[in-house]
Amino acid sequence: MPYSIRVPLGMNIEARVKSETNLSKTPPRALWGAQTAVWLFLVMVIAFSLRVLTLGSRSFWLDEAASSLLARVDWHTFVTAVFHRQGNMALYYLVLRGWSHLGDGESSIRFLSVVFGAAAIPLMYQIGKLSLGVKVGRIAALLLAVHAFHIAYSQEARGYSLAVLLALFSCYFYLKIVKSEGLSGLVPYSISSVLMVYAQVLGTLPILAQWLHAVRLWNTWTNKRRALLAFAVIALAVAPLLFALWFESDRSQLAWMNQLFASTLYSTLLNFSGNTGIPLVILEFALVAWSGVFRLRKGSLQPSTRDLEYGFLWLWMLLPVVLMVMISLRWPVLQGRYLIICLPSFLLLVADGLAQIRSRVIFAAALMIVVSLWLIGVSSYLQSRADSNHSDNWRDASRYILSGAQPGDAVLFPYSAEEIPFREYQKRLAQPSQLLVLVPAKTDLELLSTMGTWTTPQVAENAASRHSRLWMISALQPNSRSRDVQAAVEAHGRELTRRQFGFVRVQLYSR
Secondary structure, three states, X not given: OOOOOOOOOOOOHHHHHHHHHHHHHOOOHHHHHHHHHHHHHHHHHHHHHHHHOOOOOOOOOHHHHHHHHHHHOOHHHHHHHHHHOOHHHHHHHHHHHHHHHHOOOHXXXXXXXXXXXXXXXXXXXXXXXXXXXXHHHHHHHHHHHOOHHHHHHOOOOOOHHHHHHHHHHHHHHHXXXXXXXXXXXXXXXXXXXXXXXXXOHHHHHHHHHHHHHHHHHHHHOOOHHHHHHHHHHHHHHHHHHHHHHHHHOOOHHHOOOOOOHXXXXXXXXHHHHOOOOHHHHHHHHHHHHHHHHHHHHOOOOOOOOOOHHHHHHHHHHHHHHHHHHHHHOOOOOOOHHHHHHHHHHHHHHHHXXXXXXXXXXXXXXXXXXXXXHHHHHHHHHHHHHHOHXXXXXXXXXXXXXXXXXXXXXXXXXXXXXXXXXXXXXXXXXXXXXXHEEEEOOOOHHHHHHOOOOEOOHHHHHHHHHHOOEEEEEEOOOOOHHHHHHHHHHHOOOEEEEEEEEEOEEEEEEEO
16 A cells, blocks of 8 residues: 555645654654653662661661661650750651650661652652742752762661651742742742741751842742741741750760861762762762852853842852851851751752763763762761671670579669660660669660769769679760779789670770
């Protein structure tokens, strides 16, 4: 049968052929949607797999043990502890109380953070798509999935991965408002912003970046009263937390930070770059710079264009860092994990720098180099996580004491807060509390709501004189106070054994 072309009425053959040619060059929207769905599914599988590897291999450290303890104490102790000292991650502790009913093992407790970490991947794609396009969204989702810094805090029983997830929600709804030039998304924006602050108090910094960015758009918003009302609701909703942290809390959670500013800034840069070394830091910041140069050269940073959203990404990345650096010049508060809420904006700009590479060969090579180096960083992190010699191995240290303890033995903690992880493993190993005398013996409320204290030499001397055998355990580096405690114990007995479990040191003394 001869080949024929059916021409619709009113369309000549040439127009029909041109139309069919154009259609063949443009994939249907459904095809693009299917490709994106498959891409996101594969990236989610990678992200989830990397976050569950070696999840239960490492012992709880002090802060994780405190999270576990907060998940199971009575409500009076929980509320009092959150109000007076533990308010910084109040939302995470509240969610963890419910989650712990599904299981209270180390892997089970940490799995909540895995869920939050994996859930951030599709949201990362949506923000990239909304602000810079589908290609940037896909790249950014992949970068977050294989980033060692985000993986590390998706494996800890702490609230950092929840804070990143809520920061993504807050900034996504803010960008929706900017994109649509309407205010219909103010309710979900307000809710996610409030929750972000309750998950991590430094969530106030992305909100500050949003509000400073909103000043530039103020004249374009037709209903300014609704916007002001939303901002006021956010401020009033987070006020109780800020009041408790400033006036009721002893703020002792920051007392441990005494690192040198330069070394802390250097480690923060390494954390953001994937912990693979200075060459990758240079490459990534070059990509971020190329992203900015490309858009400036194109003249796209005009208030009337979509790149108002692009300007917000820079503000989201830089403002929290600059403020923390300025504060740290006077008080040492700069820590990489406190700035993890800025990591998505940094990765979005890196992804945009990659997306602006016009040569497909160079683009593919650059993407493979970045991802490969990050996977090396992930591999190094997972190996170190599985190495109990480079961790606070409270699990094995506690098991060692409990297996060798005799009725009437005492366990002395030079720093009182370290009683928390020991008691957690005493409970998990099902050892009766009557077997050992803990010194200083504090209640759950005292341990969670007040700052840890150094045991005095008098208390140590009294314990050593009353008990024929005394165990001393600590993960802290020896200092003048711990040496005074040790001298008081040695005045009444001799050291029988000394064992090291990672960074945790166990000593047994006998009269």
